[in-house]
Amino acid sequence: MLHTVNKSPFERNSLESCLRLSAAGSAILLFEDAVVGAVQGTKIADAVSAALSDREIYVLGPDLAARGFDQSKLIDGIQVVDYGGFVDLSVDKGTVQAWV
Amino acid sequence: MGIEVNGKTLEVDEEGYLADLSTWEPGVATVMAKAEGQELGDDHWEIINFLREYYEEYQIAPAIRVLTKAIGKKLGKDKGNSKYLYELFPYGPAKQACKYAGLPKPTGCV
Amino acid sequence: MSDIKKFMYVNRKAPYGTVYALESLEVVLIGAAFDQDVSLAFVDDGVYQIMEGQDTTGIGMKNFSATYRALGDYEITKLYVEKESLEARGLSVEDLMELTWEDEDEDYEEKPSIILVSSAELAEVMAGQDVVLSF
Numbered sequence: 059m060l061h062t063v064n065k066s067p068f069e070r071n072s073l074e075s076c077l078r079l080s081a082a083g084s085a086i087l088l089f090e091d092a093v094v095g096a097v098q099g100t101k102i103a104d105a106v107s108a109a110l111s112d113r114e115i116y117v118l119g120p121d122l123a124a125r126g127f128d129q130s131k132l133i134d135g136i137q138v139v140d141y142g143g144f145v146d147l148s149v150d151k152g153t154v155q156a157w158v
Numbered sequence: 159m160g161i162e163v164n165g166k167t168l169e170v171d172e173e174g175y176l177a178d179l180s181t182w183e184p185g186v187a188t189v190m191a192k193a194e195g196q197e198l199g200d201d202h203w204e205i206i207n208f209l210r211e212y213y214e215e216y217q218i219a220p221a222i223r224v225l226t227k228a229i230g231k232k233l234g235k236d237k238g239n240s241k242y243l244y245e246l247f248p249y250g251p252a253k254q255a256c257k258y259a260g261l262p263k264p265t266g267c268v
Numbered sequence: 269m270s271d272i273k274k275f276m277y278v279n280r281k282a283p284y285g286t287v288y289a290l291e292s293l294e295v296v297l298i299g300a301a302f303d304q305d306v307s308l309a310f311v312d313d314g315v316y317q318i319m320e321g322q323d324t325t326g327i328g329m330k331n332f333s334a335t336y337r338a339l340g341d342y343e344i345t346k347l348y349v350e351k352e353s354l355e356a357r358g359l360s361v362e363d364l365m366e367l368t369w370e371d372e373d374e375d376y377e378e379k380p381s382i383i384l385v386s387s388a389e390l391a392e393v394m395a396g397q398d399v400v401l402s403f
Contacts (some may be wrong), residue, residue: 059395075312078387081395155400216338217330224341
């Protein structure tokens with residue numbers, strides 16, 4: 059299963075709920091305003107790191123770059139994908155749950 | 159658009175459904191039925207009243223599948239089937255009975 | 269008969285302030301015509317949708333909470349409510365409407381529709397769905 063989140067974790071609880079309600083083995087993709095949730099040193103970084111123990115977390119590169127974040131600022135273990143990678147994830151991971 | 163009921167003009171939408179549910183009175187059903195060449199008997203009223211009660215309770219007009227099941231439970235299996243309802247309302251229970259009852263078009267009406 | 273798929277509608281928004289809750293309910297009712305295995309989940313502010321005692325007379329909007337009581341008629345009998353979302357809002361299941369469905373096979377016996385689950389339990393149920401629709 060693929061969970062997608064596109065809202066900033068500092069404005070909405072979408073990422074928080076996604077972390078709480080995603081099962082082990084599922085994948086999470088952060089895009090649009092949610093990419094800031096993939097960055098080190100935020101108040102939710104620990105929760106994101108913890109989720110990486112049993113889930114894969116991806117971030118959409120173009121959205122990250124657009125907001126001025128370098129990939130070196132990402133939490134360890136988060137993988138960067140481009141639009142093609144987003145499509146591949148949607149296909150490979152089966153059901154998609156969009157945390158809008 | 160509007161229909162004349164007991165000297166009052168009541169607004170209806172482009173499909174003939176009553177614009178404001180609260181303006182309904184039994185005369186609405188009679189007038190609408192007459193315009194479609196139908197006389198309403200006790201069997202018709204039984205369904206119309208049932209629909210009004212259903213809407214009052216659940217705030218929706220039931221889908222036909224739900225209506226037949228509920229009618230079957232309340233009024234007996236011989237009435238809880240679409241054949242019976244279509245005999246009473248040849249244009250379809252949704253299109254006719256709900257409209258006569260002053261309800262909006264059923265959600266999920268195909 | 270086509271394959272039955274598992275559909276879950278995830279409700280995360282409070283009613284009335286935005287149109288999501290009502291839209292979700294309408295999609296659920298329309299979708300019910302397609303004979304799939306449908307369940308609903310109420311998480312985050314979505315739990316406010318099924319609060320007991322809603323009265324909208326003062327705000328001039330339709331009180332569509334009554335419509336959740338009709339879900340059983342539409343053969344939608346699994347309403348998952350996340351315990352953690354209730355607790356975060358100072359609520360318990362007693363604050364919610366009593367939603368039931370009638371089991372035709374057991375002489376119309378009324379059975380509860382609400383299934384109280386933990387986050388972990390709901391995560392598993394969600395992971396087992398074929399289609400998840402979010403509102």
